[in-house]
Ligand code: C2E
Ligand code: MG
Ligand code: MG
């Protein structure tokens with residue numbers, strides 16, 4: 166009853182709201198119920214090792230199948246979920262789902278795959294993160310070394326001293342930590358060096374200029390070289406073609422993720438795809454050197 170009244174009040178006022186405010190109210194209404202209605206879906210995008218060409222992991226990417234129809238992209242609701250705090254509950258679901266999926270894949274005999282999960286800044290700074298992560302590992306039985314948490318440079322810059330202890334306690338669980346979208350924030354590799362970080366993900370905006378634009382070439386070369394010197398694994402996002410793949414492999418970059426390797430896929434599609442033993446570049450590709 167109260168809910169029904171809430172809805173009609175909402176409609177009454179909505180006539181006078183700006184379009185943008187209307188969109189936000191709709192999002193809030195929807196997000197409140199999306200978890201109960203089981204409307205979130207994770208897609209999995211493969212990550213390949215450049216040296217061997219083998220698939221060694223996936224990144225879990227969130228979609229919202231709102232009202233059972235359209236697949237809403239995270240850029241359209243994650244910022245709002247972050248602002249309102251819904252992200253904590255959603256992020257907990259993501260952790261549980263991703264860990265269970267990865268553990269399932271191990272059990273059915275897929276090659277060992279790392280599972281990368283995105284953490285938003287608010288989730289990273291929240292009081293329940295450690296508990297949520299250790300619960301997800303414990304409940305799924307996923308070996309911790311297969312879980313990788315992706316945080317942004319922004320998360321590290323925000324909260325000073327608390328950041329180091331959060332990172333240290335997560336590392337203590339045996340998982341690995343990655344910096345997502347590296348190069349888009351304001352932190353330097355020297356700054357990152359003080360934190361226990363194992364993986365650097367080069368933002369895909371740097372990839373579009375490869376291998377032809379000299380500026381993109383020098384930036385990526387520098388990031389790969391410095392990352393390697395700091396004993397980090399470096400992975401490039403947004404790898405879309407063989408020329409980029411070859412360039413990154415020759416630089417000594419460790420991993421690649423992007424449409425060239427494979428798009429984000431549902432769990433079922435990913436399993437079928439893995440059954441074809443994908444390797445990069447595909448054998449017989451005439452342009453592969
Ligand atoms: P991200 O973590 O940097 O994820 C990579 C994005 O690049 C994904 O977009 C992916 O679909 C896209 N992409 C992959 N390969 C290529 C390529 O070859 N070319 C191009 N142009 N794009 C490519 P998506 O799935 O729309 O995700 C956008 C962002 O949403 C993610 O960026 C991440 O920051 C956030 N996000 C996704 N899932 C979650 C989640 O579960 N929790 C949180 N907090 N954030 C999430
Ligand atoms: Mg990511
Ligand atoms: Mg990224």
Ligand code: MG
Nearest residue numbers: 345346368369
């Ligand atoms: Mg991104």
